[in-house]
Amino acid sequence: MKLTILFGGASFEHAISIVSAITLKEKLSSFELNFVFLDQDHLFYLIDSDAMKAKFFSSGDYKKMPQLSLANGAFVQKTMFSTKEYSDVVLNLIHGADGEDGTIASLLDFFSIKYIGPRTDASVFSYDKRYTKYLCDAKNIKSVDYEILNANEHKNINIPFPIIIKPARLGSSIGVSIVKNERELDYALDTAFEYDKSVLAEPFINGVKEYNLAGFMADGEVHFSIVEEPAKEEFLDFDKKYMDFSRSEQVLKADIDDAIVKKLQLRFTQIYTGLFEGSLIRCDFFVIDDEVYLNEINPIPGSMANYLFEDFASSIEKLSLSLPHTKRIKADYQYIHSISKAKGK
Amino acid sequence: MKLTILFGGASFEHAISIVSAITLKEKLSSFELNFVFLDQDHLFYLIDSDAMKAKFFSSGDYKKMPQLSLANGAFVQKTMFSTKEYSDVVLNLIHGADGEDGTIASLLDFFSIKYIGPRTDASVFSYDKRYTKYLCDAKNIKSVDYEILNANEHKNINIPFPIIIKPARLGSSIGVSIVKNERELDYALDTAFEYDKSVLAEPFINGVKEYNLAGFMADGEVHFSIVEEPAKEEFLDFDKKYMDFSRSEQVLKADIDDAIVKKLQLRFTQIYTGLFEGSLIRCDFFVIDDEVYLNEINPIPGSMANYLFEDFASSIEKLSLSLPHTKRIKADYQYIHSISKAKGK
Numbered sequence: 001m002k003l004t005i006l007f008g009g010a011s012f013e014h015a016i017s018i019v020s021a022i023t024l025k026e027k028l029s030s031f032e033l034n035f036v037f038l039d040q041d042h043l044f045y046l047i048d049s050d051a052m053k054a055k056f057f058s059s060g061d062y063k064k065m066p067q068l069s070l071a072n073g074a075f076v077q078k079t080m081f082s083t084k085e086y087s088d089v090v091l092n093l094i095h096g097a098d099g100e101d102g103t104i105a106s107l108l109d110f111f112s113i114k115y116i117g118p119r120t121d122a123s124v125f126s127y128d129k130r131y132t133k134y135l136c137d138a139k140n141i142k143s144v145d146y147e148i149l150n151a152n153e154h155k156n157i158n159i160p161f162p163i164i165i166k167p168a169r170l171g172s173s174i175g176v177s178i179v180k181n182e183r184e185l186d187y188a189l190d191t192a193f194e195y196d197k198s199v200l201a202e203p204f205i206n207g208v209k210e211y212n213l214a215g216f217m218a219d220g221e222v223h224f225s226i227v228e229e230p231a232k233e234e235f236l237d238f239d240k241k242y243m244d245f246s247r248s249e250q251v252l253k254a255d256i257d258d259a260i261v262k263k264l265q266l267r268f269t270q271i272y273t274g275l276f277e278g279s280l281i282r283c284d285f286f287v288i289d290d291e292v293y294l295n296e297i298n299p300i301p302g303s304m305a306n307y308l309f310e311d312f313a314s315s316i317e318k319l320s321l322s323l324p325h326t327k328r329i330k331a332d333y334q335y336i337h338s339i340s341k342a343k344g345k
Numbered sequence: 346m347k348l349t350i351l352f353g354g355a356s357f358e359h360a361i362s363i364v365s366a367i368t369l370k371e372k373l374s375s376f377e378l379n380f381v382f383l384d385q386d387h388l389f390y391l392i393d394s395d396a397m398k399a400k401f402f403s404s405g406d407y408k409k410m411p412q413l414s415l416a417n418g419a420f421v422q423k424t425m426f427s428t429k430e431y432s433d434v435v436l437n438l439i440h441g442a443d444g445e446d447g448t449i450a451s452l453l454d455f456f457s458i459k460y461i462g463p464r465t466d467a468s469v470f471s472y473d474k475r476y477t478k479y480l481c482d483a484k485n486i487k488s489v490d491y492e493i494l495n496a497n498e499h500k501n502i503n504i505p506f507p508i509i510i511k512p513a514r515l516g517s518s519i520g521v522s523i524v525k526n527e528r529e530l531d532y533a534l535d536t537a538f539e540y541d542k543s544v545l546a547e548p549f550i551n552g553v554k555e556y557n558l559a560g561f562m563a564d565g566e567v568h569f570s571i572v573e574e575p576a577k578e579e580f581l582d583f584d585k586k587y588m589d590f591s592r593s594e595q596v597l598k599a600d601i602d603d604a605i606v607k608k609l610q611l612r613f614t615q616i617y618t619g620l621f622e623g624s625l626i627r628c629d630f631f632v633i634d635d636e637v638y639l640n641e642i643n644p645i646p647g648s649m650a651n652y653l654f655e656d657f658a659s660s661i662e663k664l665s666l667s668l669p670h671t672k673r674i675k676a677d678y679q680y681i682h683s684i685s686k687a688k689g690k
Contacts, residue, residue, distance in 0.1 A: 018681065042673070072387060103454060105451075106448045106455075110448050112387075120448065120469060124466045138478070274495070328355045329356050329359075329442050331354075331359035331360065332359065333360050335360040
C-alpha cells in the first residue's frame with residue numbers, strides 16, 4: 001500500500017514533526033512510502049527515504065531535493081521535459097500551525113487529494129483550545145473550568161491558585177506554565193502571550209488522574225487504541241513530553257476499571273463523530289471522582305500515537321481505505337439564465 | 346488603489362458570485378481592479394474587465410482567458426517566456442462553499458496573499474449554522490431555538506409547527522423550507538438533505554421583525570453600515586432574495602429606535618471582535634420583545650452589502666488598509682539539536 005507522509009510546516013512544532021515522520025518511517029515500513037517536506041517558507045520538497053534524518057533538515061540540505069507543487073489530485077514534480085505526479089493518500093503529519101489549524105486540510109481538499117488528518121472544521125475546533133471548550137459545551141462533555149485572557153487586557157482571574165496558563169492555539173506544552181501564586185502570574189502570562197494573543201487559565205488539579213485514548217472511524221465504527229496513563233511528573237517539560245514524537249514501543253494498558261474505559265470510549269465517540277472523520281486523533285482526559293473530563297484533542301498526535309495501537313500499520317491502512325469523500329459541487333448557471341430571461345436578453 | 350476581486354467557486358452559489366462581482370465592478374470603479382475567476386474545476390483565470398458579463402461564464406468562454414496559479418505572495422500568470430505576478434489585496438467574493446467554508450482563506454493565508462474576507466476559523470463558525478449556534482452560546486448571544494437532524498437518523502422534532510428547515514452549511518436560502526404541519530415535513534427534509542447531511546430545524550416566527558446590519562473593523566474600531574429592515578415576504582424565494590447580489594442602490598435606514606440600533610451594534614461587535622477581523626460581514630438579526638436574536642452571519646454578503654454603506658468604496662479602502670497580519674512562524678531546530686546532543690551525536 002502506498003502512502004505519502006507530509007511533514008514539517010511553518011510551526012513551532014516543525015522539528016517535532018520531522019521526528020514524528022522519522023518514527024513513522026520505521027513503524028510503517030510495510031508501506032510504500034513517499035516523504036513530502038513542507039519547509040518554513042511554504043515550499044514542498046520530495047525527500048529521499050534514505051535522507052530521512054533530523055540533521056538533513058536542520059542543516060538545510062533538504063533544499064537539494066526536488067521541489068513539488070500542488071495540482072488537481074496530486075503533488076507534482078516538474079522537470080524541463082516531464083511532469084511526475086504523486087497522487088497517493090497523504091498522511092498529514094504536520095503538528096501545530098499549518099497542519100492542525102485547517103490550512104493543510106483546506107489545501108488538500110481544494111486540490112482533491114485524499115488524506116488522513118482532521119478536516120478544516122475539525123482542525124479549528126481542536127487547534128484553538130477556546131473552541132474545544134465551545135465544542136464540549138455544545139456536546140455536553142465535561143471539561144475543566146476556564147477563563148480566557150486577551151493580550152493588552154487587564155482582567156482578574158477568578159480561578160484560585162494553582163492555575164495552569166496555556167496559549168489558546170499551541171500544542172506540545174509550548175508556552176504553558178503552572179502558576180502557584182500571584183507572584184508567578186505575570187511571568188507566565190508574558191510567556192504565553194509570546195505565542196498567542198489569547199490565553200486560557202484553568203485550575204491546576206494536583207495529582208489528577210490522566211488517561212489518553214486514541215482512535216479513528218473506519219467502516220462506520222470507531223476503532224479504539226488501548227487507554228494509557230501517561231507518565232506523571234508535576235509538569236512535563238518540553239523534552240520529556242516530546243519524547244512522544246519519537247516513541248515507537250507499544251505501551252502497557254492503564255490499570256483501570258472497564259467501567260472507566262467504557263466512559264472514556266463513549267466521550268471519545270461523542271467528540272469524534274460527525275467532525276473528525278478521516279483522522280486518527282488522541283484525546284487526553286482527566287478523571288475526577290469517576291467523572292470523565294476532556295483535557296485536549298490532538299488531531300495529529302505525536303508519531304500518530306502509534307505506541308497505543310496493537311497493530312498500528314493495519315490501523316492506518318484501515319483508515320486510509322475509509323476516508324470521507326468530498327464531492328466537489330458542480331456549478332449551475334440557472335440563476336444567471338433566469339436573470340437574463342427576466343431582463344429579456 | 347489596486348484590488349483583485351476573486352469570484353466563482355465550486356459552490357451552489359457560483360452564479361450568484363458572478364453577479365456579485367459584476368455589481369462590484371460598478372461600485373468600485375474608482376479602484377484599479379483585477380478579476381480572478383475560480384471555476385468549478387478549481388482552476389483560476391484572469392478575466393478581462395470588459396468580459397465581466399454573466400454569459401461569458403455560463404457559456405464557458407472564460408476558458409479562453411489566461412490561467413493563473415498560486416505562488417508565494419501572488420497569483421501568477423506563466424507564459425512560455427515570462428511570469429507576471431498579481432500581488433494586490435484580494436477581495437474574496439466567493440459565496441458559499443470554497444469562499445465561506447475556510448478553503449479560500451486557508452489558501453490565501455498559506456500563500457501569504459493579503460485579503461478581505463473571513464479567516465479560516467471565522468469561516469467555520471459562520472458557514473455551518475450549527476457552529477454559529479455554538480458561538481452564540483459561548484458568547485452569550487441569543488439566537489432562536491434549534492434542533493439538529495442528521496441524514497439517516499430518525500428523530501422527532503420537538504419544536505411546534507410552523508418550523509423552518511435549513512441545510513447546516515448553505516446560505517442563500519438554498520434548500521430552506523417553511524413547514525406548517527407534519528404532512529409537509531418529509532418533503533422539506535428530503536430537500537434539505539439533498540444539500541447537506543446535517544439539517545437544522547428552528548421555530549418559524551410569523552411576522553418577526555428582521556434587521557440587517559453590516560460592518561467591519563478598521564483602525565481598531567468597528568465601522569457600521571446603516572440598519573436595514575429587509576423586504577418582507579412570507580418567505581423570500583431564491584430569485585427575489587438574490588436580487589441582493591446585484592443590488593447597488595443605497596437603501597433607506599430602517600425606522601427604528603436608537604436604543605434598538607445600539608443593541609444591534611453591540612451584538613454585532615460581540616460577534617465580530619476577535620474572530621472576523623479582516624472581513625466585512627452582514628449579520629441578520631431578529632428582534633422579539635425588544636430582545637436581539639442573531640439569525641445568521643454572512644461573512645461574504647451578496648455584493649458585499651454595498652447598498653448599506655454611505656460610502657462603500659472608501660469603506661473597502663479603509664478595510665484593505667487594516668487587514669490582520671498573519672506572521673508566518675519561523676521553524677526552530679532546537680529540539681533536534683537537543684536530541685542529537687543527548688544521544689552524543
